[in-house]
Amino acid sequence: MAILIRRGRVVDPDSGTDAVLDLLIDEERVISAAPRIAPPNGATVIDAAGLVVLPGFVDMHTHSDFTLQDDPAAEARLHQGITTDVTGNCGFSPFPLPAGCIGFGSFFNSRITHGWPDLDSYAAHLRRQRPTVNIAPLVGLGAVREHVLGPAPRPPDAAEAAAMRRLVEQALEQGAFGVSSGLVYTPGRYADAAEIRDVLAPVARAGRLYATHLRDERDGLVDSVAEAISTAEAAGVALQVSHHKALGRANWGRTRQTLSMIDEANRRGVSDVAVDYYPYTSGSTGVSSLLPDGSLDGGWTTLRERADESAERLRLLRHLESSAQFRPDEIIIGRSRTWPEASGRALQDLAGTDGRTEVEALLKLILDEGERLTMIVPAASEDDLAGVSAHPTAMHGSDGWLMTAARARYEHPRNLFSTIRVLAPALLGRTSIIQAVRRLATAPARRLSLTDRGALRPGSYADVVIADPARAARQPDNESAHSYPDLMRWVFVNGQAVIEDAKPTGRRPGQVLRAS
Template sequence: MLLHDALIVDGSGAPAWRGDVLLDGGRIAALGAALPVAADVPRRDCAGLALAPGFIDAHSHDDAALIATPAMHPKLSQGVTTVVTGNCGISLAPLATPDPPPPLNLLAREQFRHASFAAWRDAVDAARPAVNAVGLVGHTALRLRCMADPGRPATAAEREAMAALLDEAMRDGAAGLSSGTFYAPAAAADGAELLALARVAARHGGVYAVHLRDEMAGVLDAIQEAADCAHAAGLPLVISHHKCAGRAQWGRSLQTLALIERLAERQALGLDVYPYLAGSTVLREDLADGLTPIRLTWSEAHPELAGRWLADIARDWGCREPEAVVRLQPGGACYFQMCEADVDRILTHPLAMIGSDGLPHDRFPHPRLWGAFPRVWAHYGRERGLLTLEQAVHKMTGLTAQRFGLRDRGLLRAGAAADLVLFDPARLADRSDYGDPCVPADGLAAVWVNGALALDGRTPQARAGRVLARTTPAAG
C-alpha cells in the first residue's frame, strides 16, 4: 500500500514534511517524496491529511477490555494503536479471585482468572484485539496474590514470593512494574518492599510506573519517595497521571515540575498526563470534601444514578456527601480536582507524554476514555496554541515508545512497525464530554495496526493487535 502525498508528522518532534509512505509486510518499507512504486501497488491519496505513528496510550486500564471487548472501539476510534496496561498497581495478572477489592474492581471483576502474566498475554492474543498492548505488572495484584493481610508491610518471605512472580512475568514479556500506594491494598507497603520489586524489573530492563502515594498536600514527598526507589533500583520512573489535586494544591505544579526536573538530572524519569481538569477513580469518602464537584460514573448499589452529581444525590437523600458515598458503594466517580494552569503547565512540559487513564468498564465513564488523544491537538494545539502539531504527536507517539522501550513503534521510519493514523489536522477533535462521554472523535480518516487497515473513517476493519514485548530496555 502506498500512502501518497500526506503531511508526514514522524513522531520525533521534527518538522512535518509532505511525501509518501510505502507499507509492506506489516512494516514501513520506505518514506520519501513521490516514491516510485509498481503500477499494481494499491495507492491511497492522502492530500490534505496528516500521517503520524499510531498513538500510544501511556496509561490505560484496558487489561480486561482487550479480552472482553477486543474491537477496542473507544481507543481505536481516536487513533490509538497501542495501550499500556496494568497501571496504578492494578493488573489482571498474576491474580485469580472472584471478588477483587477496590481499586482492582475498576477492571472487569469476572476477568480476574489469570494466575500468570503468560496466561493473560495468551488470552489477549487469543481474543485478537484491534490494538496492541504493553503489560505492566501491578504491585497491588502481587500483594493480594501473596499476602493474606495487605494491611501491613510484606515480610521477607512475602517479598520473595512477589519477586518470583514478577521475575516470571518479566521473562514472559511484561514491560515493568506499577504501584499504587494511594490505594488501601498497597498503602502499607514500605520502601524495602517496593525496592525489592523494582530491582527485579530493573534486571530485565523494565520501567517503574507509579501512582504516587499522595497527589495532594504530600505530593512533593511522594515524588521524592518514588524517585528514590527507582534510582536505587536503577530503572526508569514514570510518574502516572501527574497532577496537583485539590484546591489547596492549585498552582503547586511550579514546585512539582521543578523537583521533577532536578531529579531528571540524576535519573531516567518521565510522566504521563491526561488533558482534563477532572480525574476518575473509585468512590472514596475522603475525597468527598464538599469542595470538589463529583460526578458518579458507576454504582453497584444504585446503577440508575450513574452520571449524576454526588451533591444532588446527597441532597435527594437528605445526607452529607461522605454518607452518600457509603450508600453508593462499590462505585466510581469523576473528581474535578485540578485547575487549568496546572494541567497546561504539566501537559506542555517536555517530559510529559499522554495517557488517557480511561476506565472502560464504567457505566458512565470519564470522557477521556473516548477523547483524550484528539483533545491534545484540538484543544491544546489548534485552539489554544500551546503545542505545535509536531509536539503534540511526539507526546503521543515517539516519546512514549522511548519510555517503554518500544524500539519499532512511535516513529515513522523505514523498518518500523506499520502502526499509523491518518487524520485531518483541521478537523481532528474530541466529541465526548462529561454529559455524553461515549462519542467517537471527529477528523480521523484511517488507522493501521501492524500494517493492517484497522479503521477506515468510522468503520472497523481488521483486528491485528497483539501483546508487545520490550524491544529495548526502557529509556530515560
Template sequence: MRKLISLFLPLLFLMACNTEPEFDLVILNGNIYDGSGATSISGDIGVKDGKIVAVGNLKNKKAIETIDATGLAVAPGFIDMHTHLEPIKELPQMESLVRQGVTFSLGGPDGGGPWPFGEYLSSLDTFPLGLNVGYLVGHNTIRNEIMGMEDRDPTEEELNQLEEMVSIAMEEGAFGISTGLKYLPGTFSKVDEVISLSKKASEKGGIYTSHLREEGLGLIDAVQEAIFISQEAKIPVILTHHKAIGVKMWGQSAKTLALVDSARASGLEIFMDQYPYAASHTGISVLIPSWALEGDKFEERVNHPQLREKIKEGIIFNILNDRGGSDLRRIQFSRVSWNKELEGKTLHDWAIESGLEPTVENGAELVIQAQLNGGTGAIYHAMDEKDVENIMKHPMTMIGSDGRLSSPGDGHPHPRAYGTFPRVLGHYSRDLGIMPLEMAIYKMTGFPAQVLGLKNRGKIEVGAIADLCIFNPNTVIDQATYIDPHQYPKGIDYVIVNGIIVVEYGAMSGKTPGKVIRKNKQ
C-alpha cells in the same frame, strides 16, 4: 521457433513482474510527522508485510491499497501510556481507543496488572485485537495474591515470593511494574518493599509507573518518594496521570515539576504521563480512609458508632481537602451497578433526591451507603486547568488516557475514554497553542516508544512497524463530554496497525491485526 519462444518468455516474465504491486499500501501526499518532534515533510509512505519500506516520492508506484492523504497529517500510531484494559476480552476491537488513533496501549496500571501474568498474555493471543497491547505487572495484584488486604509488612518469605513473581512476569514480557500506593493493598506497603520489587523489574530493563501515594495534600512527599524509589532501585520512574488534586493544591504543579527537573539533573530518569482533562476518575472508596477498608471489614466498622464517626470525619476531610473539591457537585457518578439512574448525576443530586440537605456531612453518609451497596465509579472535578497546561508543556510529559475500554451505552465513563488523543491535538495544540503539533505528536509516539523500549514503533522511517494515524489537523477534536461521554472523536480518518487499515474514512474496517507485545520478546 524454439529460439523465438526462448527469447519471448523472459520478456513476458519481466512484463508480469512490472504489473505486480510493489507495496501492500501506499500513502500519498501526506504531511509526514516522523515522531521525533521534527516539523513535517511532504511525501509518500510505502508499506509492505507490515513494515514501512519506503518514504519519499512514490507517485508512480503500484500498491494493493492507496490512501490519498492530501491535506492530512500522517503520524506514527499513538501510544497510550496508561490504559484500563480490563474489558479487553469483551471488547477486543477496542474501538474507543483505536478511533482515537491509538495503535499501542499499555495495560496493568495503578498496581492492577493481571496474574498469572504469562498465562493471561497467552490467553489474549487468541483474541482478535484491534490494536497492540502490552502490560505491566501490578504490585497490588501480587501483594493481594500473597498477603490479601492485610495492613502489615511482608515476612521475609513473602517478600521473596513477591520478588520472584515480579521476576517471572518480567521474563514473560512485562514492561515493568506498576504501583497503586493510594489503593488497597498497596497503600499498606512501605517504601522498602516497593524498592525491593522495583529492583527486580530494573534487572530486566523494566520501568516503574506509580499512582502516587497521594495526589492531594500529600503530593509533594509522594513525588519525593517516587524519586527516592528511582534512585534506590536504579529504575526509570513514571509519575502516572500526574496531577495536583484538590482546591488547596491548585498551582502546586510548579513544585512537582521543579522536583522532576532537579531529579533529572542529578541523573535520575523521571518521567510523567498525563490525560488532558481537569477531572479525575476512580472509585468512590478513594474518599474513605484506607484503614476503614482493610481486611474487608468496612461494614463491621461502620456499624460501630464510634468508628463510624471517625470514618465519616475522614470522608468529610477528603471531600473538603482532596478529591471532593469542597463541593458535592464536583463528585459525579460514572458507573453505579446498583442504581443506574445515578450514572451521570452528582453526589449533590443524590442528596437532593434522597430528601437530604446537600451538606458535606450528608454527603459523607451517602458515600458510606454507596460503599456498602458495592461501591461506584466517580468523576472528581477537582483539578485546576492551569496545572493541566503546565504539566502538559513539560518536556518529560507523555500522554496516557487512563481510560477504561468503553462501548456506547455502558455506564457514564470519563470522556477521556473516547477523547484523550484528539483533545491534545485539537484543543490543546491547535486551539490553545500549548505546544506545536509536532511536539504533541512526539509526546504520544516517539517519546513513549523510547521510554518503553518499543522496538521499531513510534516513528516513521524505513524498517519501522507500520503503526500509523492519519488525521485532519484542522478538524481533529474530541467530542465526548462529561454530560454525554459516549462520543467518538472527529478528524481521525485512518488508523493502521501492523500495516493493516483498522479505521478507514473514520469508521472501523472490521480488521483486527493487533498483537500482544512482550517487552523482552519483541
C-alpha cells in the same frame, strides 16, 4: 497487500519530518517515505491530500487489561488513533493473581471473574480474544502483593519478600515492560518505601521501568514525589510518575516544585524520571479513596458489617462530610448499577430524592456497590496541567479503560476523547504538532524501548493514523460520552486498516508486545 498513502502531510518527531510525502506500507512494516513513490502492482492507494499522517499513538497509562478481553474491538481506542495501550498501571494487573481472586481492580468496570498466574497465561488468553490494538504490559505490584500476602495490612516477612521478587522476575522474563505501584490503593498502600525498593531489584537488573501512582497527590504531594525519586534512585531504576497533578485547591501550584525536583533528579543522573498526564483538570477514581484509613482492612464484607453499627456509621458519615479527600458537592457519580438514576449525576442533585442527605446517599452507594462504583472529581488547576504537559519529559496517558462509547457513558470523558484534546489544537495551528505527536506517540514508545513503534521511518511497524484537520474544530471539547470522535479517517495497526474512511473495519490485528 501493499498500501500507498499519497500526498499526506507526514509528521514524524522521531525523524523530525513534517512534509508532504507518499508513505508505502507492505505487510506489517513501513517500507519508505518519499516525495513520490510509484504504486506497486496491486497496491491499495489512499489519497491523503489535505490530511495529516502520523505514527500510531502509544497510550502510556491505561487499565484496558481489565476490559479489553470483553470488548476486543476497542473502538474507543481506535477512534482516538491509539494503536498501543500500556497496561498494568497503578499497581493493578490481572496477573499474577491467585485463581480464586475476585474483585481485584473491579472499579475498572471489569468483568474478569478470576486472575491469571503469570503474564504468559494472561497473554495467551488475550490473544485468543484477538484485540484490535497492541498491548504493552507492566506488572502491577498490587497484584504481586495480593498474590503473596492477600489483603494483609502488614509488611512481608523474608520468605514473602523473596516470593514477591520471584513473581516480578518471572513477569520480566516473560516480557513485561516494567512494574507499577499504586500507593494510594489497597493493597499497595500497605507497602512502604523499603518494600518497594526490595521488590524493584529484578527491575533494575532487567533495565526496565518503574511507574508509580504516588502515595499522596494532595497535601503530601511533595513528600510523595521525594519518596518516589529516592526509591527509584536507591533501586537504580527509571521512574515514571503517573498522571502527575496536584489535588485540592490548597495544593494548586505545587507542581512547579515537584517538576523542579524531577529536573534536579535528572541532572544528578542517578535515575531517569519522567511524567505522564491526561489533558483534563478533573479526574476519576474508585470510591474507596473517600474512606477513612483502615476502613477496608478485612475487606468490603467487614466494612458493611461494621457500618451496620450506629457508632461506625456515624464515623463514616462524619468523615465523608468533612474529612474525605473530595467534598460531597465536588462529586459526580459514575455508572451506578443499584441506583441507575444516580448515574452521571452530581451527588448534591441526589440529596432529598429518597429522603437522604448528600453524605447518606454517598454512603449508601459506597456500601451497595463497593469498589465497582467510580466518581468524577475535580483534580488539577489549568496552570498545573499546562506546566506538567509542557515539561520536557511529559507524555500523554489517558488513564482510560473503557472500550466502547456505551460503556463509557456516565464515566470520565478521557475514555473517549483524551488524545483528541492534545491533537486537535495542534491540527488547528494553536500548538506545535511536532510536540503533540511526540507526547502522543514518540515519547511513550521510546520510554518503553519500543524502537519500531511510534515512528514512520522505514522498517517501523505500520501503526499509522491519518487525521483530518478539517474536522478538528468540531470535535467535542470535553464531555460527550455518547459517541466517538470522528477526527481519524484511517487507522492502521500492524499494517492492517482498522479504521477506514472513519469507520471500523472489524479487523483485529493487535498483538501482546514483549520487552526485549
